[in-house]
Amino acid sequence: MSLKDIRPALRAFVLAAPGISSAISGRMYPSRLPQGTKDGGIVYNRISGQGDHHNEGPSGLARVRMQIDCWMPSHDDAAALALLVKAGIDGYRGVMGAGDAAVQVQGVFFDSERDLPFDDVGKLCGVSHDYFIFYEER
DSSP: OOOOOHHHHHHHHHHHSTTHHHHHTTOEEESSOOTTOOSOEEEEEEEEEEEEEETTEEEEEEEEEEEEEEEESSHHHHHHHHHHHHHHHTTOOEEESOGGGOEEEEEEEEEEEEEEEEETTTTEEEEEEEEEEEEEOO
């Protein structure tokens, strides 16, 4: 049995949330914005992960802390995009993704937020949110 990676499923789910894809034209990337991006976008990173075990071995459940950074030309637009993401995923439980990339999510929980330093190169403002995601990796 192969293990499931939450990142592709999370990306598909966030981009499908109302208003997000149109706001960023599908610009959602792992780790960092591509060099030269000036129109903004979303960046997601797995900050940490944890498995779960019982007496017979792995339970199949996992918990990750995902950081989702929203970058836009103005701070107000970055904050508004971060709130769209939060409205779309905070408290969610169900299936994320489709086909072989589908992942059963037990719960998504908003944890913290912070403003990011101004990006002098791309001239972008950022707002960062952390979420705990509990899901079935097996």
